[in-house]
Amino acid sequence: MSEAExxxxxSIHSAAMQEFLEKGFRxxxxxxxxxxxxxTTGAFYGYYSSKEELFESLVGEQYHTFLNExxxxxxxxxxxxxxxxMENLGTxxxxxxxxxxxxxxxxxxxxxxxxxxxxxTRFAGLLDEMVEIETEATHDFQKxxxxxxxxxxxxxxxxxHILITGMFNTYFELxxxxxxxxxxxxxxxxxxxxxxxxxxxIMGQ
Numbered sequence: 697m698s699e700a701e702x703x704x705x706x707s708i709h710s711a712a713m714q715e716f717l718e719k720g721f722r723x724x725x726x727x728x729x730x731x732x733x734x735x736t737t738g739a740f741y742g743y744y745s746s747k748e749e750l751f752e753s754l755v756g757e758q759y760h761t762f763l764n765e766x767x768x769x770x771x772x773x774x775x776x777x778x779x780x781x782m783e784n785l786g787t788x789x790x791x792x793x794x795x796x797x798x799x800x801x802x803x804x805x806x807x808x809x810x811x812x813x814x815x816x817t818r819f820a821g822l823l824d825e826m827v828e829i830e831t832e833a834t835h836d837f838q839k840x841x842x843x844x845x846x847x848x849x850x851x852x853x854x855x856x857h858i859l860i861t862g863m864f865n866t867y868f869e870l871x872x873x874x875x876x877x878x879x880x881x882x883x884x885x886x887x888x889x890x891x892x893x894x895x896x897x898i899m900g901q
Contacts, residue, residue: 705743707733712750716809721751722816751817758806759819765796770833778840786892797884800871807871823864830860848899863891
């Protein structure tokens with residue numbers, strides 16, 4: 697890509713960030729983006745085929761990195777022995793969500809787009825994907841508890857869904873409110889202690 701082409705692309709990205717943050721994906725105007733970027737519609741289509749593809753270019757990397765980090769932690773936890781899982785559940789999961797929080801703060805604008813402005817795109821399902829992953833991991837941990845003679849009582853699926861969704865909504869609030877990272881880390885630590893204690897209680901541990 698030539699220097700002139702890169703400059704044009706940067707202008708499109710900058711204008712798109714502004715438009716999506718102000719209006720959200722669904723009501724953002726491609727015409728406004730092109731106008732703010734100072735390019736023709738034809739020039740825009742030389743880079744992207746649609747508003748959807750443009751939005752993905754802004755947040756796709758962050759979305760996949762965030763989810764993949766979470767999935768990686770879940771896989772690593774599953775590979776631990778039952779005893780190690782019992783010993784490390786709280787600290788292991790906390791380190792994961794802390795690393796993810798730091799990554800989100802390093803890419804704060806992109807995560808504001810993901811969490812507040814992505815309605816109408818496939819990226820709006822970030823919360824639902826994380827809830828699905830966590831729900832499966834919760835069931836796997838219950839099987840571990842059964843295997844070591846510490847069975848977990850049945851948890852109503854609706855209650856389970858509400859609690860896990862609430863947990864991640866609380867987590868995302870740290871990012872949405874853009875509080876200083878030092879305070880966000882303190883809140884995260886206290887929040888995680890709260891939820892871990894609650895889950896241990898519900899699971900009869």
